[in-house]
Amino acid sequence: MGYIFDSTSAVDQGADPDGKKENFYADDYAKPVVADEYRSVYVYEAPIRLWHWVNVCAVITLMITGYLIGVPLPSANGEASEWFVMGYIRYAHFAAGYVFAVGILVRFWWGAVGNRFARQVFYLPIWSRRWTSELAYQLRWQTFLERKPLRYLGHNPLAHVAMTALFLYPALFMIATGFAMYSEAAGRDSWQHAIFYWVIDIWGNTIDVHLWHRMGMWTIACFVIVHVYAAVREDIMSGQSVIGVMFNGERLFKRKF
Amino acid sequence: MGDATFYDLFRRQGISRRSILKFCGLTAASLGLPPAAAAQIAQALETKPRIPVLWLHGLECTCCSESFIRSGHPLVKDVVLSMISLDYDDTIMAAAGHQAEAIIEEIVETYKGRYIVAVEGNPPLANDGMYCIVGGKPFVERLRYACRDAQAVIAWGSCASNGCVQAARPNPTQATPVHKVITDKPIVKVPGCPPIAEVMTGVISYILTFERLPELDRQGRPMMFYSQRIHDKCYRRAHFDAGQYVEKWDDENARKGFCLYKMGCKGPTTYNACSTVGWNDGISFPIKSGHGCIGCSEEGFWDKGPFYSRLTQVAGFGIEANADTIGRTAATGALAVAAVHGGLSAVKRLRDTRQRDKDEQG
Numbered sequence: 001m002g003y004i005f006d007s008t009s010a011v012d013q014g015a016d017p018d019g020k021k022e023n024f025y026a027d028d029y030a031k032p033v034v035a036d037e038y039r040s041v042y043v044y045e046a047p048i049r050l051w052h053w054v055n056v057c058a059v060i061t062l063m064i065t066g067y068l069i070g071v072p073l074p075s076a077n078g079e080a081s082e083w084f085v086m087g088y089i090r091y092a093h094f095a096a097g098y099v100f101a102v103g104i105l106v107r108f109w110w111g112a113v114g115n116r117f118a119r120q121v122f123y124l125p126i127w128s129r130r131w132t133s134e135l136a137y138q139l140r141w142q143t144f145l146e147r148k149p150l151r152y153l154g155h156n157p158l159a160h161v162a163m164t165a166l167f168l169y170p171a172l173f174m175i176a177t178g179f180a181m182y183s184e185a186a187g188r189d190s191w192q193h194a195i196f197y198w199v200i201d202i203w204g205n206t207i208d209v210h211l212w213h214r215m216g217m218w219t220i221a222c223f224v225i226v227h228v229y230a231a232v233r234e235d236i237m238s239g240q241s242v243i244g245v246m247f248n249g250e251r252l253f254k255r256k257f
Numbered sequence: 258m259g260d261a262t263f264y265d266l267f268r269r270q271g272i273s274r275r276s277i278l279k280f281c282g283l284t285a286a287s288l289g290l291p292p293a294a295a296a297q298i299a300q301a302l303e304t305k306p307r308i309p310v311l312w313l314h315g316l317e318c319t320c321c322s323e324s325f326i327r328s329g330h331p332l333v334k335d336v337v338l339s340m341i342s343l344d345y346d347d348t349i350m351a352a353a354g355h356q357a358e359a360i361i362e363e364i365v366e367t368y369k370g371r372y373i374v375a376v377e378g379n380p381p382l383a384n385d386g387m388y389c390i391v392g393g394k395p396f397v398e399r400l401r402y403a404c405r406d407a408q409a410v411i412a413w414g415s416c417a418s419n420g421c422v423q424a425a426r427p428n429p430t431q432a433t434p435v436h437k438v439i440t441d442k443p444i445v446k447v448p449g450c451p452p453i454a455e456v457m458t459g460v461i462s463y464i465l466t467f468e469r470l471p472e473l474d475r476q477g478r479p480m481m482f483y484s485q486r487i488h489d490k491c492y493r494r495a496h497f498d499a500g501q502y503v504e505k506w507d508d509e510n511a512r513k514g515f516c517l518y519k520m521g522c523k524g525p526t527t528y529n530a531c532s533t534v535g536w537n538d539g540i541s542f543p544i545k546s547g548h549g550c551i552g553c554s555e556e557g558f559w560d561k562g563p564f565y566s567r568l569t570q571v572a573g574f575g576i577e578a579n580a581d582t583i584g585r586t587a588a589t590g591a592l593a594v595a596a597v598h599g600g601l602s603a604v605k606r607l608r609d610t611r612q613r614d615k616d617e618q619g
């Protein structure tokens with residue numbers, strides 16, 4: 001087997017069009033013309049794509065309802081028994097929270113059984129000299145210091161950093177703190193209490209758990225802004241399909257860009 | 258101090274047997290125990306050797322004692338006070354000066370391992386404890402000495418349990434909660450500023466009669482009084498769920514008694530018994546009087562303000578910075594970077610395409 005960071009290897013440095021060898025340099029624009037305009041490699045399997053979009057829905061719901069839990073809507077009027085505004089907002093938050101948490105579990109499971117691209121988000125190979133130097137290259141590309149981008153089958157190093165450090169780890173934090181707060185209402189005999197209540201003790205006062213859960217929301221909000229922008233930008237600029245990969249799983253490498 | 262049991266003591270103080278039995282019934286009920294427990298308590302009081310209590314005062318405001326002697330039921334107050342007052346409590350005992358100080362030594366020597374230390378307040382540790390001198394010695398030394406052979410320690414109030422106001426940032430005297438100084442004894446924390454009188458009498462009666470600590474939660478608080486949040490039993494909870502809030506002090510919604518969440522009520526994050534037991538003989542509690550909970554029984558509550566806003570400020574980010582001001586700044590920054598970067602990218606792309614077209618033509 002090849003290197004741990006195979007799935008992040010830049011594709012433009014060699015020639016292995018079909019991605020059969022561990023180092024898949026799928027497309028070399030510097031080489032003489034290839035017969036077809038595009039070359040495509042199947043990268044993200046269906047469960048990953050499905051998870052991605054379910055996760056998007058859950059996260060958006062969680063951010064909107066979570067925001068409104070801390071800063072509620074203007075008051076409803078009339079009999080309390082006629083309204084359940086905060087009740088439904090919290091209900092939606094918890095329902096989406098379960099979807100989100102189960103989604104992450106499924107994603108972990110698929111990380112274990114799926115192809116190697118399914119494992120990429122779980123850790124950052126900071127010990128790999130190659131990865132760090134390509135991360136530096138990617139930063140230079142993003143600051144217009146490099147003319148041509150390196151192209152990848154999986155996530156490029158910068159996207160990888162964002163997905164892992166600004167989404168996946170914060171997501172685990174949100175689940176831990178979310179269920180810890182949930183356990184307070186679920187009661188001391190609930191499984192949520194048994195599994196997650198210890199998280200409250202890290203701070204000692206639940207109000208801090210609320211505070212950091214909310215900070216976590218803003219972290220993920222920043223990720224979403226950068227992530228969506230970068231997906232669109234790289235789709236146009238980096239000579240490979242980006243957005244399409246999350247729909248059909250195929251990474252297309254454009255010959256000309 | 259000659260009395261062998263609490264019963265002897267009560268009788269000598271002129272409390273009738275009938276009153277004592279009544280007290281046992283009340284205590285059992287307030288502890289949430291079954292009726293049979295009343296007889297158990299009575300038996301314990303009659304037969305078990307009396308356990309002396311040393312009530313020490315450190316850096317504090319005496320609001321715990323004030324609360325304690327206002328215990329709703331006069332009977333409870335009399336009985337429980339006589340249970341503890343005769344040994345040592347510098348603020349309410351009759352003895353004074355050296356005579357009083359000698360009592361501590363006497364108890365520690367004669368009742369090794371069979372007495373309780375109740376601590377109100379906490380020891381400040383900075384400058385060798387010089388910020389709280391009692392009887393000519395730093396309080397921290399007296400606390401260590403008194404606890405040396407204690408059976409258990411009761412940490413009264415938020416001062417002893419988690420530091421309270423004097424431990425608020427920047428905590429110049431280094432006021433330190435009791436469990437961080439006394440680490441080798443079982444400790445019951447009874448937080449609150451002050452704790453509710455009935456909670457205090459309930460806890461102390463339980464320990465003295467059953468000679469064991471009540472069931473404690475992960476933070477060391479008695480489950481029977483601290484296992485639920487104010488919010489879980491608040492009578493305004495229906496308005497919370499409905500989405501009906503007081504928006505401004507004295508607005509129409511305040512008059513209607515809507516939920517105080519938007520006014521910074523800390524009920525959702527505060528474990529205490531106020532919304533069930535109530536204060537002053539159950540007459541009221543802060544929320545019932547129209548003011549949000551300030552979370553006084555929670556760790557570091559003084560630094561988790563502002564009291565009148567739902568989102569707490571974040572330490573280290575300047576005054577008035579909460580999660581939303583910080584988060585919104587970061588998100589706006591991300592949007593701005595994306596916009597500028599997007600603009601530059603468009604320019605680059607235009608130049609690159611032109612260049613490529615030229616190359617291809619040439």
Ligand code: HEM
Binds near residue numbers: 067101183213214
């Ligand atoms: C992307 C993930 C999530 C985001 C962005 C998010 C966001 C938020 C926000 C902003 C709040 C309000 C905090 C406050 O100001 O008090 C909140 C509260 C809460 N969240 Fe989440 N959350 C997420 C995941 C979860 C999960 C997985 C759970 C678990 C079921 C959960 C359970 C809760 C609970 C119990 C509360 C407190 C509700 C209350 O106080 O009434 N959250 N969330």
Ligand code: HEM
Binds near residue numbers: 048059060118159
């Ligand atoms: C709440 C919003 C979103 C979240 C939390 C999110 C999260 C993620 C995560 C964690 C990954 C890594 C997938 C993996 O390796 O398992 C990913 C990949 C991806 N996401 Fe999103 N995403 C969001 C919204 C979007 C949107 C709106 C788009 C479409 C424009 C998008 C397009 C993509 C693409 C194209 C990839 C693959 C990137 C690549 O080619 O390397 N995402 N996203």
Ligand code: SF4
Binds near residue numbers: 515549550
């Ligand atoms: S007043 Fe406070 S404790 Fe009562 S329901 Fe509203 S937020 Fe909860």
